[in-house]
Amino acid sequence: MDVIATHVNADFDCLGAMVAAKKLYPEALMVFPGSQEKSMRDFFLKTTGYMPALTRLKDIDPAKISRLILVDCRHTSRIGRLAEVAKRPDVEVHIYDHHPDSAGDITKSGGEIRECGSSTTILTKILMKKGIEVTPVEATLMMLGIYEDTGNLTFPSTTVDDYGAASWLLAHGANLNVVAEFVSQELTPEQVSLLNDLLHSLQTASVNGVDISLAHASIDHYVGDVAVLAHMMRDMENLEALFIVVGMGERVYIVARSRIPEVDVGAILRELGGGGHATAASATVRDHTVIQVLARLKQLFPEWINPKRTAGDLMSSPVKTLPVETTIAEARELLTRYNVNSMPVIEGGGMVGIISLRIVEKALYHGLGSLPVSEYMHTEFMRAEPDTPIAVIQNYIVGQHRRLVPVFSGEDLVGVITRTDLLRYMYSGMQHSAEAVYDLGRENPPxxxxxxxxxxxxxxxxxxxxxxxxxxxxxxxxxxxxxxxxxxxxxxxxxxxxxxxxxxxxxxxxxxxxxxxxxxxxxxxxxxxxxxxxxxxxxxxxxxxxxxRLEFYETPGALPTxxxxxxxxxxxRRDFTINTLxxxxxxxxxxLLIDYFGAYRDLRDKVIRVLHNLSFVEDPTRVFRAVRFEQRLGFQIARHTDNLIRNAVKMGFLDKLGGRRLLNELVIILREREPVRAILRMESLGLLGFIHPDLTLETENLRVLDEVKKVVTWFELLYQRDQVETWVVYFLALTSLLADAAFFEMCTRLSVSEHYREKLIDMRVHGEQMLAVMERKVAGKKPVLRSNIYFWLRGLSPEVLLYIMAKTCRDEVRKFVSLYVTQLREVTCMLTGDDLKAIGLPPGPRYREILDAVLSARLNGEVSTREEESRFVKQMLNFV
CATH class of the missing domain: 3.30.460.10 (Beta Polymerase, domain 2)
Structure with missing residues (x-):
């Protein structure tokens, strides 16, 4: 049984995400594990046409739950009795959540977790990608979730995806009148009274140069939607960072909102057992008074609030730069002359990249000194401005392992901030030395x-x-x-x-x-x-x-030392950041997980990224591995890594690959569960031409490749114990448009062994011949006997049979092969050579002719027993 659930005290984002999840898991039951926010309870009371099909938790047997789909939550402490279900090893847990990681998060076996304005947005984007339509009622419920968690698309945590999801839902009939009525409700008298108490207690103080506002109140009963009051106070008083602390009975509720990067309210409230985003968070504390919680917050503020400084306070100026046409050899001379390890690269008065001394040295080592720096400069960089907060710079340098941030005034480069500058700012009095920029090999990140x-x-x-x-x-x-x-x-x-x-x-x-x-x-x-x-x-x-160990390469494409x-x-020395854990x-x-190079971040962001700019020069096989990991994991090759791949293709570095290494990478790709996607990606990057110049994707071989997936799946489901080299089937399909001479040249280029080359050529020739024979028979509309099918296909390997099924456009031919595979290939006659000898026939080549005739008769239903076979042979001999 599948169950869709969310956290206790559910809000509209929980509801919207559950409705969206129901579209992905149509057989699942939707369950609230606990209470709901007052605004949602009011919604259910006032609307009947928008009530989704919900199941009560007490009506479900937890032991029968095999898959738990959690939305807007991933912590066992927030899902009530379902926590025990989530802990069971036999239960799949799919999670769709937009909150940052925190200690004790449930490990998911499916779903998607990423930061955006609401969990509903994550699921809406999945529905959009899959082409799954929603009704106007469903669209309205989902829009409620997005509008509530993004403050009508105005909160700082709102992303482009939230706007895109809202636009799609509006196009599908979402009723904004309903959304406006229930997301923007008037305050109750109790909320007005609490808001008044909070405003009277509001105080703002400077912590590390940042204004922090703190308000508190105590009441003897529960009042819902305290988060609404936090938003109202922040907007009414134009506050940058606000913490409100409300005591209600035996619990203290904390809600925090931040508009500035210096204050990560999620990190602060995680220290109190809560959580959330950098811009919005909450916590609930038991067995403490409001005064104790306030005191604890004031202890945390100096530790967690970053001083408010800007890029203009820290940048170095003027900046030494290189023209884009500077060669690698000239760049080394200039970097040495000015005693720096990196320089911005300028074209037409604007900055277009960063070149580092280490990249220059490696390029020179590989004999690339005459090439312009534009070929290997790093083209992805942050564009800071003088008033960019230092916290943003710090997040970029530390979080993404960068060494230099350029500072611009308009389009003019006015300064740079290096990692050394940042360290000097953070740890005054430290000893520094110039280090390489944008090259993980010289980094020493935390x-x-x-x-x-x-x-x-x-x-x-x-x-x-x-x-x-x-x-x-x-x-x-x-x-x-x-x-x-x-x-x-x-x-x-x-x-x-x-x-x-x-x-x-x-x-x-x-x-x-x-x-x-x-x-x-x-x-x-x-x-x-x-x-x-x-x-x-x-x-x-x-x-x-x-x-x-470490590796270095004597020449591009060579095996490493x-x-x-x-x-x-x-x-x-590894290929991509995600493989450096x-x-x-x-x-x-x-x-203990050790992550030197941001692998965890790239896994979270689903990105394939190389570790340095000469990665594909040193080992061009990494190009194929990038495609393989991208398609296998559903990730995306980072933009700069994509540029480096295209550069390696343009420079012809893949021509330096030994055929055996290239074949090995191709075989591994063709053995993937979804090789066609990887083949399409290879073509988009211009990689197929390195296998053979004539190898292209056209309508016909694309059709055959798509059919291969179907027939391979069919075969594996029917004959799990039969071994079939699926890569061979895909290989034959991919190369089906090559002429015979080109196919032979390709096998030579790939260093296919003589024995296996002959085997592949034989498969290709016999497969095409038998396909032509069967298609002619079908076109002639002449009756085809079961024995005809058997002797056409006898001796062909499973790979060739599947290739024929994939390549033919005629259902009749496909049925012939299916009949052979499922029935005919196992048919044998009961008589043997000894029986023929006993009849009195002298041993010789005619034995095979007679036994094949008997087998034909059995295949065509003319004989079915041993006696009938014997009679058939005697008649045949007497006739002769």
Missing amino acids: VRRREVVHLMNKNLPRRVVDTLRELGKVGDGLELPVFAIGGFARDLLLGGKNDDIDITVEGDGILFAETFAATHECRVKSHAKFGTAVIVLPDGFKIDVAST VERSSLKMDLY AIQLNPANFG
């Missing part, structure tokens, strides 16, 4: 650490968690830090399954593997040249172990 033990316990089998703990203990015994890294860590955070465990050790990985094996009855396969080993557990489960290094440099396994820090 490591982002999160505990992921709860994810490990929830998403991994117990034996895997126990094994990881044992690995950490062995590391402690050898005084070696041990980490699980790469795709294993990435997929753990994404909630997916990944059985490939990669372990890296800061030290001797082979020694570590052999020590573990000696104490756990395992086998080890070592590779001393690379410092790697494979641990094979008694049940056959394998764990890859490596020493932390490997040297021992630190964990950070080991992670830096590490989870420590040593007992003292078991489950």
Whole structure:
């Protein structure tokens, strides 16, 4: 059973999101786990035509819930009795929420979490993308949710998506009169009285140069919609940051609103057990008085409120710049002359990028000194103004691991703020040295650490968690830090399954593997040249172990040279930020997630981003991996990374790839669950031409590729035990328009082994021949016997059969192949050569002819028993 639910004390955003979720999960029941806000209760009392189909929680057996869909909430403390359901390992939990991360969040197995004005917006955008229509009633309920949580689209947390969702709902008949009536209600007498008390107590004081307003009141009974009063007070008094504290019986309610980046009210109220956004948050405190809560807030303010400074206070000026036509070699001379590690790049009087000394040095190392800096400069940068708050600069530099922020007055570049400038501001008296900009290899950003033990316990089998703990203990015994890294860590955070465990050790990985094996009855396969080993557990489960190392490339596209290094440099050599996570396994820090390069942020934002600007020059196969991860994970290649891919294509670096490496990447892509999307993306980036210049996507092979997915799915559902190389089917479909000579050239380019090349050519030739035979028969409208189908298709591999089914445009041909696969290929005759010998027929080539004739008769229903087969043979021989 599917159940859609939200948090207790539900509001209109909860209702709107639940209605939208119902469109995605039409069989699910909608349930409120607790009470509702007064405004929503009034709405249900005054309107009947807008009442959705709700189910009472007490009418549901929790044991029957197999999937729980939570909206506008992801914490067990806020969903009442459903918390126990969310904790069950057999229950899928899909979450759609717009609140920031907080400690104790439920781990989702599906859904979408991202920051925007309302949870309803997230679900509305999904409906828009999927083309799912809504009725005017549903649109009105959803619009109520968006308008309430965005303050009629005026709150600072409102995003472009909120406006887009509201526009779509309006086009689908949302009634703004209803929305206006219930979102903008008049205050009750109790709310007016409470508002008056709050206004009388309102005080504003400066904390770190920022004006903070604080109001409080106490009443002996509950009054709802305190958040409405906070909005009204903020707007009436034009306050930048407001905290209101209201005691109601045994609880103290806190509501906070902020218009300025210096004050993150969500972070502050999380210290009191609450949560929310940087601009809007709330908390409920038990067993404390209003005075105690006020005192606690005043303690928190100096710690959490950033001083209000601007870019103009901190920037360095004047700025040294480079013309866009400057070559890489000239750039090194200028960077050295002025003793700086980065410079803005100017074209036509405007800034177009940033070039760093490290990128210049790497480009020179690869013989690219004559190219202009425009080819490898970083083109994504923040455009600050003199009055941009320092908090914004800090969030950009620290949160996105950047080293330089240009400051503009209009279109004029008037200054820059470096990370050194920011550190000097934050930690006066520190010693600095100039460092590289926009290059993660020279960065030393604060490591982002999160505990992921709860994810490990929830998403991994117990034996895997126990094994990881044992690995950490062995590391402690050898005084070696041990980490699980790469795709294993990435997929753990994404909630997916990944059985490939990669372990890296800061030290001797082979020694570590052999020590573990000696104490756990395992086998080890070592590779001393690379410092790697494979641990094979008694049940056959394998764990890859490596020493932390760095790589450098002698020439573009060459295999890397490997040297021992630190964990950070080991992670830096990887392809994309999302693959740079590490989870420590040593007992003292078991489950500690280490994030040097913003991987967690890019996972959250669903972005594929390279670690440095020469990534595709050094290893062009990363281009194909970028496409693969983008399509597999449903992410998007970052704009600058996309530019670097296109540059690598333009410069022909993929021509330097060895055929075997290119084939390996292509095969991996074609083995994905949805390879067609990746193929389309490859074509959009100009990658197919590196496989063969004549390889293009046209209407016909696109049709065949789409059909392959259908027939492969059909085959796998019917014959789960039959092995089929699905990549071969997609490969044949992708290349179906190539001439035979071009197909041979492509196999040569991809370094396909002679044996397998002949096999692929044979598959292609025989598949096309049999397809032509069957289509001619169908076109001639002559009757086709079951024996005809059998002997046409006998001996063809499953890959060829599926290719024929995909390529044909005739349903009759597709039915022929289906009949063969499902029935005919298993048919055999009961007589054998020994039987023919017993009849008196001398052994010879005619045995095959006779037995095939018997098989034909059985296929066509002319014989069905052994006796009938024997009689058939005797008649056949007598006739002859």
